[in-house]
Amino acid sequence: MNQSHRIPGGQIDRTKVLRFTLDGVPYWGHPGDTLASALLANGVRLMGRSFKYHRPRGPLSAGSEEPNALVELRSGGRQEPNTRATVAELLDGLEAKSQNRWPSLRFDALAINDRLNAFFAAGFYYKTFMWPKSFWEKLYEPIIRRAAGLGSVSRQEDPDGYDKGFLHCDLLVIGAGPAGLMAALTAGRAGARVIVADEDFAFGGRLNAESFAVAGGAGADWSAGVVAELATLPNVRLMARTTVLGAFDHGIYSAVERVSDHVAVPAVGKPRQVLWRIYSGRAILAGGATERPIAFENNDRPGIMLAGALRAYANRWGVAVGERVAVFVNNDDGLRTASDLQAKGVDVVAVIDSREGGELLPGIRHLRGAEVIDTSGRLGLKAITVRQSDGRTEEIRVDALGVSGGWNPNVNIHSHHRSRPVWDNTISAFVPGADGPPGLLVAGAAAGVMSTHGALRTGRDAALAALESLGRKAAAIDLPEAEDAPVRITPLWHVAHGKGRAWIDQQNDVTVKDIKLAQQENFTSVEHLKRYTTLGMATDQGKTGNVIGLAVMAELTGRTIPETGTTIYRPPYTPVAMGALAGRSRGREFKPYRLTPSHHWAAEQGAVFVEVGNWLRTQWVPRADETEWRQSVDREVLATRRSVGICDVTTLGKIDIQGTDAGAFLDRVYANTFSTLPVGKCRYGLMLREDGIVFDDGTTARMGEHEYVMTTTTANAVTVFRHLEFCRQCLWPDLDVQLISTTEAWAQFSVAGPNARRLLAKIVDQDISDAAFPYMGAGNVTVCGGLRARLFRISFSGELAFEIAVPTRYGDALLREMLARGAEFDPVVYGTEALGVMRIEKGHVAGGELNGQSTALNMGLGKMVSRKKDSIGMVLSQREGLTDPDGYRLVGVKPVDPLGKLTAGSHFLEIGAASVVANDGGWLTSKVYSPHIGSDIALGYLKAGDRKIGSRMRAVNLVGGTDTEIEIVSPHFFDPDGERLRG
Amino acid sequence: MAEMLQAMTALGARSPAVVTIGPLTVTERFDIAFASVAARRGQMARLAKAAKAAKVPLPDPARYQGGTPYCAFWVAPEMWLVEAAFASHELIAAALKDALGDTASITEQTDAWVAFDLAAPDLSPLLERLCNVDFPGVPDGYATRTMLEHLGCYLVRLGPGAVRLYGPRSSAKSLLHALEVAAASAW
Amino acid sequence: MIIHHPILGPRDAQEFVYLGDATLIDRPDGMNAGTEAFHDYAYNRDNPAGEHRELWYHEQGDRSWLVVTRNTVTHEITKVELARDVARAKGRSK
Structure with a gap:
């Protein structure tokens, strides 16, 4: 196909050809084209179907405000829905698909909705699908979802990477039109660190789309010259294809840079997009303005677009959208479209100007006091009907119509802190209010200064003011000569005529009638209007439709436009891909992993790993003949209890606590006492929150007079450290205590079982007999001929057990050495599952019991809370509600039938009691299969459980459908007197 | 010391790693x-x-x-x-x-950390993808804790093209991976 | 948000962990104060729309606890102090 609508001029590289398809039909364009400009050059106006009525639609705009021309780009995993053809940079081989149509764009079955429009007015869904309620999920919602909506997702994984980053600058310039470039030049020449971000791939903003001169030459040439100078300044960073999405607190802005969207496949290792967090000293919003349409009947046909877009296609892209063009305006700016197109040799058949007075364009039929009242053309504009000032109507055959209802400054980013824009009668538009984000200045059309001269001037002045407020000096550079035309506008929001539909928000199919309906039903506040009609929702967020929508509401309610107000502006300014928000944090890179010192050994053995926080811990280590996890876990437990087992316990938090007041400090952060602990001993410690609930537990050893080593649970290592710092800095600032985490510095292994001492005696250089190293002993030792190590005689398994620690780099070797030297004891390495079995057999509390709701008393540890000293949580742990003698107590649970199954989370019920909440006696917190007992066992919190030992109850799980008769037993299933661990 | 036990680097090897990605060289410091x-x-x-x-x-x-x-x-x-x-x-x-x-x-604290020396003509493009440190804006000899790929690290600027990075030892692999991915993205 | 750390200068609030009302510094003495005083300390907070003194912990920084005076409506931060200094000024010691 020929580029039927291409005309001379424009900023495209005609020496190169880019081939692409829309719905499989091949077309071609040039570098510098957008998908929309290339399609229009090929004579394609129809690019999509509307959201609700499936009306044929073409582009309304030439920028990111586009409501209609949404397409799917690419295919497979790179398929990207809802992309605005007006900003999609053309690339060779691009595949584009139209959306929201079936079976084809030209014939769409659901266009029937358009005929049924009487039913689909605002509130239709709210009113129609209310009842019966049960129909919603199965019937209504699927139907609505299929019929409505925009593009589709591929459901394949996106093969491309996304990145995130951080940038710093003195001045962030948002938008690189005349105002932004002048600001950047002023600040850049003064040596400030400047970032200039523009969503377009070409800098220059509106200068690329206009015909008027700057500094005696083309505006685009002037901007190219400025950009060339800025590019030479090392303190200026030019960021094209970068949309500033939002203003956050204290000069922080977010921006997305489309690094690879303009190439078919990103280069190896390169991200598709980067989400930047920009720290700025000051920022200047120079984001320009967006033209708004005028609502009239059937104003949504392909070929009807904003007047400024029509001339942008002609001036920037060398495209005449139509062969016979008319322009409908209420202001002078729209007249530029007529004169620019005429100068390009396009047949401008009429200018319909709703105003009575004003300047006449030479050589063009200029109808004053006239309005467009209707249009025709099913898949594209064929004619307009004009009502002249004397009331006569006339049909004019045109295939393109430019509409200008005035320009709205892009106040969005200035309003992200809830600043309300204020109405400016001189330009009939909202301009930024006074209470914008601190440090953000506004220049150019974004500030309501609509001339090129004004943009250049305010851009320069904003940069001077920004730098001055940062304490920097800058020279005021001379302004290039440029037009300084005033804004002449007589507002016209919608043409009052007939009963047809006049579109306000084309993306959401909101018409003037819908606004009227909302008003009749008393949804008159702008926020209600938005929710009731969907005005201003979806991907374009009402950039073209909002202001006329609320202007119509103002008319209907007899209020002024400022009285009617605007909805709240929120980030992001334009839609952002989810991938960009995720950045590198996806799949296996969702978070970093922490590997234990034994990880390499375990991986060699084919161990199964489990994620515990960021840690990968060995869950069990299967042997070749084991097919089921329980076989491995049972074997690890039995082997440990029979001889000796080794477990990597490095993940437990370790905190080095030193200072002359370290003992006193521990007395206050633990419920029990540590200042009396002798050097060379360790003790189990219970840490409470101030509200009396148990926070954490662990053993803490006294390594020297003023030196303790605290262990925390793996899960709470970070929060305990934070809490200790709070106590040290905020509560008792003069205690002599110093803290540092040593979790990663030491590789620590539990060696447990009857042969634990015999095995370790082959490793540790010193005497570790019971006399020399008794139960709960702790101290510095050496291993394997002199390596510094720490030894603790503590047990989580109930066996004779030690924990041995060496500097982490030697951890792998120590494990291998223990297995080699202890081979005669046939040692087993056990994982977290076996660890869990043994601690439950022993009745030790862990995650299921340390649940943030339970007290020491609940756990059977009430006596540990010393009342002879002040400690965190001591006072409130004694509250009436927490000391109820009938409250929850930790108990052990066995099924009466050894084959009976227990499930953690099951509730305790008396035999014969109904399974209702009123009869609930508590719940099972942890459950395992105990090879020692030969059945499932569990721990649980049972009301008055300490008085129910020996009784029979039921463990009921209504979700899982189990109801098991159980016996309540002591939580100490194994060696209740602790003879083994003292052996 | 302790010839009986052979040390293992944070990356799980017997000798420290040297990795080159484009202009970047990452040298694990095990010494x-x-x-x-x-x-x-x-x-x-x-x-x-x-x-x-x-x-x-x-x-x-x-x-x-x-x-x-x-x-x-x-x-x-x-x-x-x-x-x-x-x-x-x-x-x-x-x-x-x-x-x-x-x-x-x-x-x-020796084994609490993995230390990487980063070298490239200019490390800014790498570091701006990894952490919020204003690397071009701070002087040589600047040292700070910073979040890098969810990991609390210490970063020392020795020059515009020289940084020593200390990360949690157990996450050495994840940290190196982040450096590699960011370097490929940056250059 | 940017918090101007008294020692380290401007730092991104992302590096900090928020705790809440700075009155948490005013912990009663457990050996003298009763349940009422502790109940008040642990649970009762003002929730001002406006200036608020609150505790932030520089977890990804130098581990200092800070008292930040912040306007909860505008997020303007008018004062940042080391919590240790604030605690000492309130007479807290050992």
């Missing part, structure tokens, strides 16, 4: 010993004196200071991480305790 030095309450003046005599630098906040045999950087009020050559100072904590006595709490 540095660390210890933390925190002044005991009210002992700062005595600590400063003892440290000076022992050639232990105690730099200002957010600063790194080189020296022989000890280098150090500030980590918290009245607290520093001190480093020295591992070959001569594997027992750095004991050596510092001897030198500083009861003026400070000293804790061995």
Whole structure:
């Protein structure tokens, strides 16, 4: 196909050809084209179907405000829905698909909705699908979802990477039109660190789309010259294809840079997009303005677009959208479209100007006091009907119509802190209010200064003011000569005529009638209007439709436009891909992993790993003949209890606590006492929150007079450290205590079982007999001929057990050495599952019991809370509600039938009691299969459980459908007197 | 020391890694010993004196200071991480305790960290993808803790093209992976 | 948000962990104060729309606890102090 609508001029590289398809039909364009400009050059106006009525639609705009021309780009995993053809940079081989149509764009079955429009007015869904309620999920919602909506997702994984980053600058310039470039030049020449971000791939903003001169030459040439100078300044960073999405607190802005969207496949290792967090000293919003349409009947046909877009296609892209063009305006700016197109040799058949007075364009039929009242053309504009000032109507055959209802400054980013824009009668538009984000200045059309001269001037002045407020000096550079035309506008929001539909928000199919309906039903506040009609929702967020929508509401309610107000502006300014928000944090890179010192050994053995926080811990280590996890876990437990087992316990938090007041400090952060602990001993410690609930537990050893080593649970290592710092800095600032985490510095292994001492005696250089190293002993030792190590005689398994620690780099070797030297004891390495079995057999509390709701008393540890000293949580742990003698107590649970199954989370019920909440006696917190007992066992919190030992109850799980008769037993299933661990 | 037990690097190898991605070279430093030095309450003046005599630098906040045999950087009020050559100072904590006595709490930190030296003509494009440090805007000798790929790290700027990065040892692999991915993205 | 750390200068609030009302510094003495005083300390907070003194912990920084005076409506931060200094000024010691 020929580029039927291409005309001379424009900023495209005609020496190169880019081939692409829309719905499989091949077309071609040039570098510098957008998908929309290339399609229009090929004579394609129809690019999509509307959201609700499936009306044929073409582009309304030439920028990111586009409501209609949404397409799917690419295919497979790179398929990207809802992309605005007006900003999609053309690339060779691009595949584009139209959306929201079936079976084809030209014939769409659901266009029937358009005929049924009487039913689909605002509130239709709210009113129609209310009842019966049960129909919603199965019937209504699927139907609505299929019929409505925009593009589709591929459901394949996106093969491309996304990145995130951080940038710093003195001045962030948002938008690189005349105002932004002048600001950047002023600040850049003064040596400030400047970032200039523009969503377009070409800098220059509106200068690329206009015909008027700057500094005696083309505006685009002037901007190219400025950009060339800025590019030479090392303190200026030019960021094209970068949309500033939002203003956050204290000069922080977010921006997305489309690094690879303009190439078919990103280069190896390169991200598709980067989400930047920009720290700025000051920022200047120079984001320009967006033209708004005028609502009239059937104003949504392909070929009807904003007047400024029509001339942008002609001036920037060398495209005449139509062969016979008319322009409908209420202001002078729209007249530029007529004169620019005429100068390009396009047949401008009429200018319909709703105003009575004003300047006449030479050589063009200029109808004053006239309005467009209707249009025709099913898949594209064929004619307009004009009502002249004397009331006569006339049909004019045109295939393109430019509409200008005035320009709205892009106040969005200035309003992200809830600043309300204020109405400016001189330009009939909202301009930024006074209470914008601190440090953000506004220049150019974004500030309501609509001339090129004004943009250049305010851009320069904003940069001077920004730098001055940062304490920097800058020279005021001379302004290039440029037009300084005033804004002449007589507002016209919608043409009052007939009963047809006049579109306000084309993306959401909101018409003037819908606004009227909302008003009749008393949804008159702008926020209600938005929710009731969907005005201003979806991907374009009402950039073209909002202001006329609320202007119509103002008319209907007899209020002024400022009285009617605007909805709240929120980030992001334009839609952002989810991938960009995720950045590198996806799949296996969702978070970093922490590997234990034994990880390499375990991986060699084919161990199964489990994620515990960021840690990968060995869950069990299967042997070749084991097919089921329980076989491995049972074997690890039995082997440990029979001889000796080794477990990597490095993940437990370790905190080095030193200072002359370290003992006193521990007395206050633990419920029990540590200042009396002798050097060379360790003790189990219970840490409470101030509200009396148990926070954490662990053993803490006294390594020297003023030196303790605290262990925390793996899960709470970070929060305990934070809490200790709070106590040290905020509560008792003069205690002599110093803290540092040593979790990663030491590789620590539990060696447990009857042969634990015999095995370790082959490793540790010193005497570790019971006399020399008794139960709960702790101290510095050496291993394997002199390596510094720490030894603790503590047990989580109930066996004779030690924990041995060496500097982490030697951890792998120590494990291998223990297995080699202890081979005669046939040692087993056990994982977290076996660890869990043994601690439950022993009745030790862990995650299921340390649940943030339970007290020491609940756990059977009430006596540990010393009342002879002040400690965190001591006072409130004694509250009436927490000391109820009938409250929850930790108990052990066995099924009466050894084959009976227990499930953690099951509730305790008396035999014969109904399974209702009123009869609930508590719940099972942890459950395992105990090879020692030969059945499932569990721990649980049972009301008055300490008085129910020996009784029979039921463990009921209504979700899982189990109801098991159980016996309540002591939580100490194994060696209740602790003879083994003292052996 | 302890010839019986062979050391393993944070990346799980017998010898430290050197990785090149475009202009970036990442060198794992397995030859540095660390210890933390925190002044005991009210002992700062005595600590400063003892440290000076022992050639232990105690730099200002957010600063790194080189020296022989000890280098150090500030980590918290009245607290520093001190480093020295591992070959001569594997027992750095004991050596510092001897030198500083009861003026400070000293804790061995050698294996708490993996240290990477980053080298490239300009490291800004890499670091701006990884952390919020204003790398071009800070002077040489700047030292700070920072979040890098969800990991709390210390970053020391030795020059525009030279950084020493200390990350949690257990996450050494994840940290190196992040450096590799960011380098491919940056250059 | 940017918090101007008294020692380290401007730092991104992302590096900090928020705790809440700075009155948490005013912990009663457990050996003298009763349940009422602790109940008040642990649970009762003002929730001002406006200036608020609150505790932030520089977890990804130098581990200092800070008292930040912040306007909860505008997020303007007017003062940042080391919590240790604030605690001492309130007479807290050992």
